[in-house]
Amino acid sequence: MAPSDYLLRMSLPDVVPSYDAIVIGAGVMGASVSLELARGGRSVLCVDAGEAVGSGSTSSSSAVIRFNYSTPDSILTAWEAGHRWKRFADHLGFVDPDGMVRYVETGCLALDTPNDNRPQVTEMFGRFGIPYEDLSGQEIQERLPALDKGDFYPPRPVDDPLFADEPAKDIAGYYTPEGGFIDDPMRAAQNFMYAARQHGARVQLRSRVTEIRRSGGSVQGITLSSGEAIDAPVVINVGGPAAAHLNEMAGVAEEMRVKSRPLRQEVHVVEAPENWTPEAGSLVSDPGVGVYFRPGLGGTVLIGSTEPECDELHWVDDHTDFNPVPTPELFEAQVLRTARRLPELRIPLAPVGLADLYDASDDWAPLYDKTSLAGFFMACGTSGNQFKNATMVGTFMAALVDAAAAGQDHDVDPVQVTGDLTGETINLGAFSRLREKSSTSNSVLG
Ligand SMILES: Cc1cc2nc3c(=O)[nH]c(=O)nc-3n(C[C@H](O)[C@H](O)[C@H](O)COP(=O)(O)OP(=O)(O)OC[C@H]3O[C@@H](n4cnc5c(N)ncnc54)[C@H](O)[C@@H]3O)c2cc1C
DSSP states (O other), X not given: OOHHHHHHHHHSOSSOOBOSEEEEOOSHHHHHHHHHHHHTTOOEEEEOSSSSTTOSGGGGOOOEEOOOOSSHHHHXXXXXXHHHHHTHHHHHTSOOTTOOOXXXXXXXXXXXXXXXXXXXXXXXXXXXXXXXXXXXXXHHHHHOTTSOOBOOOSOXXXXXXXXTOOOSSBOOEEEETTXXXXXXXXXXXXHHHHHHHHTTOEEEOSXXXXXXXXXXXXXXXXXXXXXXXXXXXXXXXXXXXXXHHHHHHHTOSTTOSSOEEEEEEEEEEEEOOTTOSTTTOOEEXXXXXXXXXXXXXXXXXXXXXXXXXXXXXXXXXXXXXXXXXXOHHHHHHHHHHHHHHSTTOOOOSSOOEEEEEXXXXXXXXXXXXXOSSBTEEEXXXXXXXXXXXXXXXXXXXXXXXXXXXXXXXXXXXXOXXXXXXXXXXXXXXXXXXXXXXXXXXXSTTO
């Protein structure tokens, strides 16, 4: 043993600290999970390798709130979660004295692609009472004059000779007035954690988990890179893009039929045309062009990708090793595509924006689940589309932990959660690691 290691060991306490639950990761999901476990009366420790709550991939989120997903459980989750964001202080039970996030309700316009799932989605909207309107191209342009009403499908690389062709027909779509975005995703995580702390949760930053200790088929606790061991009968992997690595560490990766892995993404920010403000604009999901965009704060447009088939996906082997700087190629592709829909967009010469990682699952639906290692749970696979559900995910994970404590085997008897807005049942089996792949858009749209 090196002398420094020896001295470190000598300085560690003899008694291993222990909690009812350890949450690995202090992003928006880990903070929400910490809140619900602590609110349920458990002693909770949330550990994070980073410098601040919410400083992982959460800080890069576009924080879009919309309700159009491919499956009933996903739609219900997003709708219930959206209403919790609307009365966020009530949901937390506290007002964070350092400032609360704001839900900017811009509305969400989802534009069509051939043979998409609009009929199924709007049928489910009707069933769950989610207000929406079908809009023709003409109606879209009357409502949102900054938008071109052309149908540009299919998405193309910018060097395709057909890229700038005039559209042959008009686009159509549907509009949900209650869509929008949260103005500061990192602060949202901090708001959750403020509330969690009021219920006694502890947060330990700059603490990297290097081992998940197991004993006789159950989780025993974690070991940090400092050598410190901490025990708990419940450990929850909320490691964001590091989740697959943590599942490997716990020895549960092999049993997963649906897995997740890090996927590099860029979000670009450009000056908004004058007629495209949070008041006059809308969140737009435009898979026929290959982008989503929304009004940003300070008079900007924020642009992300919907993973069109013509683009290569940038999978990352090691979540700690990726280029965090936007590239000219992706910047050009995403901004020029957006300029088709928003023709008055002015295009900067150099890339502005960010690059970060999704924890993308095989079917772009999340993994909220137990594992075969008793006491080890995961909230991961968030696939670039789950920020909006953070207000529900703490409830989901607390329900899974409670069910396991009561002897319910979620793998054979899936836990159900009742939405407090609709009274409808959300089947957490839909987010199981053992599911057959869900039928989704195979993109961030979920
Ligand atoms: C660019 C981008 C845009 C997005 N846009 C949207 C959107 O518009 N709408 C939407 O709904 N969703 C969106 N998402 C998805 C959403 O933001 C994420 O799903 C969510 O923020 C993930 O939160 P998290 O807490 O799971 O992960 P993170 O915020 O990444 O937190 C995980 C934490 O775990 C810690 N950690 C990892 N390994 C260890 C370890 N070994 N020991 C200790 N700590 C560890 C990390 O330091 C990190 O802080 C987007 C995501 C990205 C990246």
